[in-house]
Amino acid sequence: xxxxxxxxxxxxxxxxxxxxxxxxxxxxxxxxxxxxxxxxxxxxxxxxxxxxxxxxxxxxxxxxxxxxxxxxxxxxxxxxxxxxxxxxxxxxxxxxxxxxxxxxxxxxxxxxxxxxxxxxxxxxxxxxxxxxxxxxxxxxxxxxxxxxxxxxxxxxxxxxxxxxxxxxxxxxxxxxxxxxxxxxxxxxxxxxxxxxxxxxxxxxxxxxxxxxxxxxxxxxxxxxxxxxxxxxxxxxxxxxxxxxxxxxxxxxxxxxxxxxxxxxxxxxxxxxxxxxxxxxxxxxxxxxxxxxxxxxxxxxxxxxxxxxxxxxxxxxxxxxxxxxxxxxxxxxx
Numbered sequence: 001x002x003x004x005x006x007x008x009x010x011x012x013x014x015x016x017x018x019x020x021x022x023x024x025x026x027x028x029x030x031x032x033x034x035x036x037x038x039x040x041x042x043x044x045x046x047x048x049x050x051x052x053x054x055x056x057x058x059x060x061x062x063x064x065x066x067x068x069x070x071x072x073x074x075x076x077x078x079x080x081x082x083x084x085x086x087x088x089x090x091x092x093x094x095x096x097x098x099x100x101x102x103x104x105x106x107x108x109x110x111x112x113x114x115x116x117x118x119x120x121x122x123x124x125x126x127x128x129x130x131x132x133x134x135x136x137x138x139x140x141x142x143x144x145x146x147x148x149x150x151x152x153x154x155x156x157x158x159x160x161x162x163x164x165x166x167x168x169x170x171x172x173x174x175x176x177x178x179x180x181x182x183x184x185x186x187x188x189x190x191x192x193x194x195x196x197x198x199x200x201x202x203x204x205x206x207x208x209x210x211x212x213x214x215x216x217x218x219x220x221x222x223x224x225x226x227x228x229x230x231x232x233x234x235x236x237x238x239x240x241x242x243x244x245x246x247x248x249x250x251x252x253x254x255x256x257x258x259x260x261x262x263x264x265x266x267x268x269x270x271x272x273x274x275x276x277x278x279x280x281x282x283x284x285x286x287x288x289x290x291x292x293x294x295x296x297x298x299x300x301x302x303x304x305x306x307x308x309x310x311x312x313x314x315x316x317x318x319x320x321x322x323x324x325x326x327x328x329x330x331x332x333x
Contacts, residue, residue, distance in 0.1 A: 032066060032070045033070045033073045033074060033077075035070075036060075036064055036066060036070045036071060036073075036074040037073075037074040037077045037078065039064065040060070040074050040075075040078060041078060041081075041083060041224065044078070044083045044084070044094055044228065045083075045224055045227055045228045045231065046193070046231060047231055047232065049094050050094060051094050051095065051096040051097070051232070051282065052093060052094060052096060053093070053094045054090075054091065054092075054093050054094075055075075055084070055091045055092050055093070055094065056090065056091035057071050057072055057075070057091050058091075059091075060074075060091070075091070075092045078092075079092065081224075081225075082095060082101070082225070083095055083228070096279075096282055096283070097229065097232065097275065097278065097279040097282070098279055098283075099276055099279045099280060101279070102229070102272065102275045102276050102279050103276075105222070105225060105226070105229065105275075106268065106271070106272040106275065108222065109222060109226065109268055109272075110265065110268045110269065110272070112215065112218055112219055112222075113203070113206075113207075113219075113264045113267075113268050114261045114264045114265050114268070115210070115215065115261075116206055116207045116210045116212075116215055116219065116264070117206060117248060117251070117252060117257075117260040117261055117263065117264035118257040118258075118260055118261040118264075119209075119210035119211060119212060119215070119257075120206050120207075120209035120210050120211075120252045120260065121251060121252045121254075121255050121256055121257040121259075121260035121261075122255070122257050123209065123210065123211045124209065124252055124253060124255050128209045129252075129253040131205060131209075132205055132206070132209070132249050132252060132253060133249065133253065135198070135201055135202050135205055135249075136202070136245060136246055136249045138198065139198050139202065139242055139245065140242075140246075192231055192234045192235075195230075195234055195238050196227055196230055196231055196234065199230055199241065200223070200227060202245050202249075203219070204219075206248070206252065206264075207219045209252070229271075229275050230271075232278060233271075233274050233275055233278045236274050236277070236278065237270075237271060237274045240270060241267070241270075241271070244263065244266060244267040244270065245267070247263045247266075247267075248260060248263040248264055248267055251263045
């Protein structure tokens with residue numbers, strides 16, 4: 001294992017003056033538990049640990065280069081957030097979306113995003129319209145390549161019938177098909193990541209343009225869960241999502257609050273339907289993860305994401321050992 005000291009930064013932020021000399025984990029002064037929580041949450045949201053995947057305290061402690069105590073605390077935090085299902089003396093299983101989860105999330109999202117779009121249209125100015133159109137233009141320039149990469153991965157994957165391809169059109173399943181057919185899994189992952197980034201940027205800008213700080217804060221509290229849903233449904237959702245974004249941007253830029261509210265409702269409702277379909281297609285992932293017990297060796301053999309082949313793309317470190325803290329680490333693969 002190789003220790004990689006680095007500065008923990010907010011999601012989607014760019015580290016400033018990040019050099020080998022000053023990119024130390026101690027600069028942010030976060031408790032070790034919070035660093036483990038942030039990294040574990042990121043891996044779940046980005047589907048490095050997919051729904052139904054079993055996580056043991058020992059293995060996570062080894063991966064992160066920490067003791068079991070901060071791992072155990074992190075599991076409790078993420079269980080409260082709904083990302084994990086804790087299991088006594090066995091670690092945890094990554095949660096799966098249920099239809100009730102989707103209903104609950106999208107009831108709140110629908111109300112907030114319709115209001116956000118209406119307020120943005122009422123308060124639009126030339127500068128705001130220009131920013132929104134800039135995001136839409138970047139999306140148009142990016143989505144073609146990203147979607148082509150995703151479609152290429154699906155067409156080359158081992159799916160013998162059209163019905164199987166339709167049933168398997170989600171990020172997690174497509175990744176497994178891509179790997180089994182010799183495709184570069186990193187290409188699919190990069191495409192989904194870019195689509196997720198643009199999706200977040202668009203909705204954040206609309207919300208910011210509402211001019212309501214409380215609304216911005218409430219939407220931000222939903223961000224992690226919404227991105228988790230988006231990444232799991234990106235292959236089904238992305239081809240339609242950006243056309244809906246364009247319609248919403250046009251209505252807001254025109255200052256038409258009624259049309260903007262309607263466009264936002266249409267967009268969120270369509271996302272809800274896709275998420276419900278996904279949840280119905282994957283009802284037992286978490287149950288499968290806790291239905292049997294396996295040794296560490298068996299888990300590594302059957303679940304490659306737990307073993308040495310897993311792509312641990314980035315981790316956080318906890319500061320110098322001389323200060324009594326262990327490092328979180330990135331393992332070479």
